[in-house]
Amino acid sequence: MVRRVPENPSLEGLEQKWDAVWERDGTYRFDRTKTRDEIFAIDTPPPTVSGSLHMGSAFGYVQTDAHARYRRMSGREVFYPMGWDDNGLPTERRVQNYYGVRCDPSLPYDPDFTPPDEPFDPPKSISRQNFIELCHHLTEEDEKQFEQTWRALGLSVDWTQTYATIDDHSRRTSQKAFLANLARGEAYSAEAPVLWDIDFRSAVAQAELEDRERQGATHRIAFARTDGGDVVIETTRPELICSCVALVAHPDDERYADLFGQTVRTPVFGVEVPVVAHHLAEPDKGTGIAMICTFGDLNDVTWWRELQLPTRAVIQPDGRFQTETPEWLSHAADAYARLAGLFSNQARKEMVEMLTESGELKEEPKPITHPVKFYEKGERPLEIVTSRQWYIRNGARDEELKKELLARGDELHWVPDFMAVRYKHWVDGLTGDWLISRQRFFGVPIPIWYPIGDDGVVDYDNPLTPDEDQLPVDPTSQPPPGYDESMRGKPGGFVGEADIMDTWATSSLTPQIAGHWVDDPDLWERVFPMDIRPQGPEIIRTWLFSTVVRSHYEHGILPWHTTTINGWILDPDRKKMSKSRGNVITPQGTIQEFGPDAVRYWACHARPGVDTALDTGVMRIGRRLAIKVLNASRFVLGFADDVDPSAVSEPVDRAMLAGLADVVEAATTSFEAFDYSRALEIAEQSFWEWTDDYVELVKGRAYGVGDAARSAHAALQLALGVYQRLFAPFLPFVTEEVWSWWRDGSVHRQPWPSVTELGGLTGDVSVLTDATQVLAEVRRVKSEAKVSMRAEVSELEISADPGAIERIRSVEADLLEATRAPGITYSEGEFAVRAVLAPQV
RNA sequence: GGGCGGUUAGCUCAGCCCGGCUAGAGCGCUCGCCUCACACGCGAGAGGUCACUGGUUCAAGUCCAGUACCGCCCACCA
Numbered sequence: 001m002v003r004r005v006p007e008n009p010s011l012e013g014l015e016q017k018w019d020a021v022w023e024r025d026g027t028y029r030f031d032r033t034k035t036r037d038e039i040f041a042i043d044t045p046p047p048t049v050s051g052s053l054h055m056g057s058a059f060g061y062v063q064t065d066a067h068a069r070y071r072r073m074s075g076r077e078v079f080y081p082m083g084w085d086d087n088g089l090p091t092e093r094r095v096q097n098y099y100g101v102r103c104d105p106s107l108p109y110d111p112d113f114t115p116p117d118e119p120f121d122p123p124k125s126i127s128r129q130n131f132i133e134l135c136h137h138l139t140e141e142d143e144k145q146f147e148q149t150w151r152a153l154g155l156s157v158d159w160t161q162t163y164a165t166i167d168d169h170s171r172r173t174s175q176k177a178f179l180a181n182l183a184r185g186e187a188y189s190a191e192a193p194v195l196w197d198i199d200f201r202s203a204v205a206q207a208e209l210e211d212r213e214r215q216g217a218t219h220r221i222a223f224a225r226t227d228g229g230d231v232v233i234e235t236t237r238p239e240l241i242c243s244c245v246a247l248v249a250h251p252d253d254e255r256y257a258d259l260f261g262q263t264v265r266t267p268v269f270g271v272e273v274p275v276v277a278h279h280l281a282e283p284d285k286g287t288g289i290a291m292i293c294t295f296g297d298l299n300d301v302t303w304w305r306e307l308q309l310p311t312r313a314v315i316q317p318d319g320r321f322q323t324e325t326p327e328w329l330s331h332a333a334d335a336y337a338r339l340a341g342l343f344s345n346q347a348r349k350e351m352v353e354m355l356t357e358s359g360e361l362k363e364e365p366k367p368i369t370h371p372v373k374f375y376e377k378g379e380r381p382l383e384i385v386t387s388r389q390w391y392i393r394n395g396a397r398d399e400e401l402k403k404e405l406l407a408r409g410d411e412l413h414w415v416p417d418f419m420a421v422r423y424k425h426w427v428d429g430l431t432g433d434w435l436i437s438r439q440r441f442f443g444v445p446i447p448i449w450y451p452i453g454d455d456g457v458v459d460y461d462n463p464l465t466p467d468e469d470q471l472p473v474d475p476t477s478q479p480p481p482g483y484d485e486s487m488r489g490k491p492g493g494f495v496g497e498a499d500i501m502d503t504w505a506t507s508s509l510t511p512q513i514a515g516h517w518v519d520d521p522d523l524w525e526r527v528f529p530m531d532i533r534p535q536g537p538e539i540i541r542t543w544l545f546s547t548v549v550r551s552h553y554e555h556g557i558l559p560w561h562t563t564t565i566n567g568w569i570l571d572p573d574r575k576k577m578s579k580s581r582g583n584v585i586t587p588q589g590t591i592q593e594f595g596p597d598a599v600r601y602w603a604c605h606a607r608p609g610v611d612t613a614l615d616t617g618v619m620r621i622g623r624r625l626a627i628k629v630l631n632a633s634r635f636v637l638g639f640a641d642d643v644d645p646s647a648v649s650e651p652v653d654r655a656m657l658a659g660l661a662d663v664v665e666a667a668t669t670s671f672e673a674f675d676y677s678r679a680l681e682i683a684e685q686s687f688w689e690w691t692d693d694y695v696e697l698v699k700g701r702a703y704g705v706g707d708a709a710r711s712a713h714a715a716l717q718l719a720l721g722v723y724q725r726l727f728a729p730f731l732p733f734v735t736e737e738v739w740s741w742w743r744d745g746s747v748h749r750q751p752w753p754s755v756t757e758l759g760g761l762t763g764d765v766s767v768l769t770d771a772t773q774v775l776a777e778v779r780r781v782k783s784e785a786k787v788s789m790r791a792e793v794s795e796l797e798i799s800a801d802p803g804a805i806e807r808i809r810s811v812e813a814d815l816l817e818a819t820r821a822p823g824i825t826y827s828e829g830e831f832a833v834r835a836v837l838a839p840q841v
Numbered sequence: 842g843g844g845c846g847g848u849u850a851g852c853u854c855a856g857c858c859c860g861g862c863u864a865g866a867g868c869g870c871u872c873g874c875c876u877c878a879c880a881c882g883c884g885a886g887a888g889g890u891c892a893c894u895g896g897u898u899c900a901a902g903u904c905c906a907g908u909a910c911c912g913c914c915c916a917c918c919a
Binding site (some may be wrong): 009010011033087156211216218223228233235236248280281282286287288289290291292295298299300301302370371372373381409417418419422425426429431537538541542556567568570572605606607609610611612615617618620621623624627628630631632633635636637638677678681691692695696699703776779780782783784785786787788789790791820825 | 843844845846847853854855858866867868869872873874875876877878879881882883884885886895912913914915916918919
């Protein structure tokens, strides 16, 4: 083809130019005619679509993309879909704030409702269906933004293979998998105490908990003994005295031995409760005897369950103490009335006042800082509320299953390998089955109805299920098979499950969603199990584990062969507090400032799985590299059109190609081991040496004519073609640009460089290393003399062993030209170079 | 309380698995150079008790034990 090398090449505009071309040409389109072993399938993480992307996201995705590009060039057809995780609480919360709305499922659908330009103030209540429509509306906008950012970063995703975790296909897949779990007994519902977020009014799973340090206080409170004395307990939650069902101490604790089997009276309310023994009670904590309430913490739940204590709950799903006086407090209605309707923290103050008045608070509360359980997205401490929920068995209560899931973790190839222990520890430490139901609105409905007996009682133990061709189904608006909508809520009829599934219950099926398990068996067979699951370390316990669980149940295999866990991005300001830039660093802004290839360089510069500082300095280096690729390409392509590789005859040219072959081999080995950063480092180091040493050495000869010049041209072009491809996974924009100057087709669909393609043209590498040493020595002399590199050398003496002398002689003409010396005097001996500069004019 | 990762030049990081010449890179800094691809460049240079304490070894940044600090994850809120 005709070469078109621009006069002043620049990085500006490459992003838009090539994104458009790749889209037009379908460069990254997946070819589904390929077979499983020709395909490299990636289970891409669907980013949470609720606001803007963080630099941390860009970091991991770029690393994966570099690997994807390598696989594509080395002959695999890459299945590289992209999903959007838009279902779930983050979206709901964003919609609430963005439009100023609240969902009230009791309201009827308003078909004329339109999204407001300004948020409603105060917030407006809207129906469930209207709320869901707003969620769809907003996420669609966000997803366009996200796609733009990914494209700007050059992710080689097949943009025809996208999904959203709330779309029909995902809902169908999720519901089908759930029903399969249900049919096999892996999913079940149960009425039990669960951790509950009072603001979201929803149950929360173990994986979504986090501890936060909070100010609290320990209160020493006296319970009255029947023999007239008292027993003092310590608690941080005195407001729960009204829920107290027992006191507990360790069976071996002699201080309380005489109390076991006796009863005591609660302060203020005077409720008689037993004193019991349990090994979980710790003599060292507090006074060694604790009150058991229903429920203050997970310990209470354990004690309550194991000691079969009564339930005396007062906290409602909205977090308030129930307004009605509980029957067990009917004799103390006045006291309870002071707590009715309050939140825990308000009730605590009130209770302390009552205890102070009654003299049962033994001393001033002592302030402490202690860990309190929060929903990771929540704002107030979790309460424990009893309710009916859906679970999927995860091995927490089944040793055999736990062993199988641990074995899956061992079977999985972890990159880096130390991440595997996080999985192991999580599975080992599970305390309960996976709670998947949420009392929310924007999510995949649990596809279940319950029959109502003729007596009007709902039968939760015999749920009704949809037919598969009905999926996706919404049980709150559609009737179950065999029923009519008019029978909803009536005796002899049915009631639909109002709960939805947690996001993870759907995103644990990303391989099945992206691979179209439910509706495209042909595709499914070609991509599953997938090759890699790239993801962040913080969601090993959630996304990775739950995906393994679902695949284990449904397919009896691991969902992927390898998982690559990216590192964490460290905020640069955390260490440099003095330098406050005031600007939030966004991917879009950074791409604009440094260019996409530079941002990618930064991400790929970080070792796999290693936490990395956000460092714009590294991006500048990446930008410099991209510019160098541009200029070196311009230089090389300025010489004669395609010279036959067989023209490479000069020993130093063959030496260079031999070194390059080693580089190609090392980079390939690194990529095969998922070490994109090593591959980049190797290519980069070699490239700079190539431009600074080899190119400078042969430049003079290349400007000439004849066989020697043709040898340089051929070698330069061969090397350039290799470097352009070596950098393609990292710097897709600039490499595509320079490739287009002299070659047809996308560089990203070219074969990865191989040693065999240079095989017959290589020589003795040390010819180049020896010549470089001489060149460096002369440069040093000139630099110390503070003269130009063009300054003439009047004498050049080289002392070396006979072999080296022979090698240097073979490149003498190039050396004389590069050093501007008239000739070289050789002598045998230790390697030494003596250069005398000609008198300066 | 348990676990994982980290601590190497002013800064950002390689090197550690498989111990071995004066410990590397880039940025920054210093001194130079408009050399016909590139001044968004090129050349040269200074700069490190490899966190600390012991141990193994002819030899330790590298292996072992422990300590300190940083980050992350987990843990029953008395």
